[in-house]
Amino acid sequence: MRIDRARLHDTVLAGVVAAVSVTLYALYDPLRLPAGGLRPADGIGLALVAVSGVPVAWRRRRPLAALCAALVPETLLAVAGYGAGVPGLAGLVLLYSVASHRGLATALGGLLATLSAYTAGAVAGPARAVAWTDHVVAAVVVTAVWGAGRSLRLRRAYLAELRERAARLERAHAADTRAARAEERSRIARELHDVVAHHVSVMIVQAAAARRVLASDPELAGEALSAIEHTGRTAMAEMRTIVGVLRTDARAERGPQPGVQDLPALVEQMREAGLPARLLVEGEPRPLPAGVDLAAYRLVQEGLTNSLRHAGAGAGAVVTVRHRPDELDVRVQDDGAGTAEPPAGPGHGLVGIRERVALYGGILSIGPRPGGGFEVRARFPLKDDQ
Incomplete structure (x- = not known):
């Protein structure tokens, strides 16, 4: 009991x-x-x-x-x-x-x-x-006892409010921590998708080409296999860099993130994979914010990957980068015979691109071109002091 x-x-x-x-x-x-x-x-x-x-x-x-x-x-x-x-x-x-x-x-x-x-x-x-003074003393004693009790209650209420405030701050801190972790997981998921989707798509196309010419042209098939090996190693290196941020026992060795300056190598890689692609740069290049620089690179990477997978045989792609004083205009156009309408349920790649562009206040448009083919375009606003 x-x-x-x-x-x-x-x-x-x-x-x-x-x-x-x-x-x-x-x-x-x-x-x-x-x-x-x-x-x-x-x-x-x-x-x-x-x-x-x-x-x-x-x-x-x-x-x-x-x-x-x-x-x-x-x-x-x-x-x-x-x-x-x-x-x-x-x-x-x-x-x-x-x-x-x-x-x-x-x-x-x-x-x-x-x-x-x-x-x-x-x-x-x-x-x-x-004497009347005795009654005054009694009244003072009664009032003092009452005041002591009230002081104790007010002190208890004050301490309770402090504890409640500390609990609210702790809950708010925990909520902020959870939100930050969720945002970081979402960012890592986008990076992983962009890296894996691009490199795996290139490897699939190169493997298909190697299989077709394996009997008739072993030397060309060997070159395709070498390209697959190189692409796989590149993908693994990028994945190690991204996944490294999840490690808690050691710091990840993080190299510089790709940007607009790396687009020539990306376009060359797509040409080697079988997609005729070319890069056009207009305007005077200028230093870009790191986030915008990476978002522009990922947009081009996703656009070229989609063209490689869906544009069809013989289709080509053009990447256009326009540097303007107040904005960066990036577009990927192909002349293939892909779907006439954008897919009803966009994959993670397009969702990730939309999130990236929206994060930096950009405007994204995705859809078929009037003369045929498909276009992915984003316009990022830039400040004068950047």
Whole structure:
């Protein structure tokens, strides 16, 4: 059976308050002044003093009700003319409990009830040789006890607010961390797709070409196999660089990311894979933001890969890069006989390209050309100070 420690402590405190009140009441009897009109200690007085301490056992569960219950015997003691060594000890303990465990309205109600009970006892009791300063001191003591209880409650509320604020900040930090991780995973997924889709597509085309000429032209088939090996090694190197950021036990060796300056090598690789492609650069090249530079390269890579896979035999592609003062215009056009309409469910490559272009405020257009073929075009805005 589990013991309620708070209830046990309050019960023990009630016994202590009752015992102390009875002891002080009995010790106060020899100091009585006969002219004061105070009744001598007797069984009734001792009973009332002892009963006043019993409600302390409920000081946390029902503090206001316990205070009112304790004020009844204390008021009867004052009205009947009994004295006590420490008048209202139980009432002071319960008033403190009301102020420290309940809201402001309830606490003010407890203070008003205590002052009213004291006033009623002072007015209705027998005449005593008590100066008005004694009543002022009693009122100050009651108010000070109430104020101490309120201060404790306000401190508890302040500490609770600090804990809640710290918990909110921790939850917000955890949410930001999860969002950052999700964004990083999405970025890595886009990079992996771009690398794998491009190189695997090139390898498939080269393997098909090698298979067709294997019997008739072994030397040409060997060149295709060498190109497949080179493409595979390149893909593996790029994948190691990307996957390296996921490692937690060591830093990834990260080389420079590809950009617009690497487009000639990309176009040459596509020509070797069997797609007649050429690169046109217009305007004066200028340093580009790293993100825009990589996004432009990936767009061309994805566009050429799609042309290689879907344009058909004999189709060619043109990559055009226009450097303008306020924007970078990149387009990939082919003259193949691919689908007349863009696929209804775009793959991860086009989704990744859309995300990249949108991330840097660009405008992306993907679709068939009026004269035949397909076009992928993006326009990235540039600032003057870049």
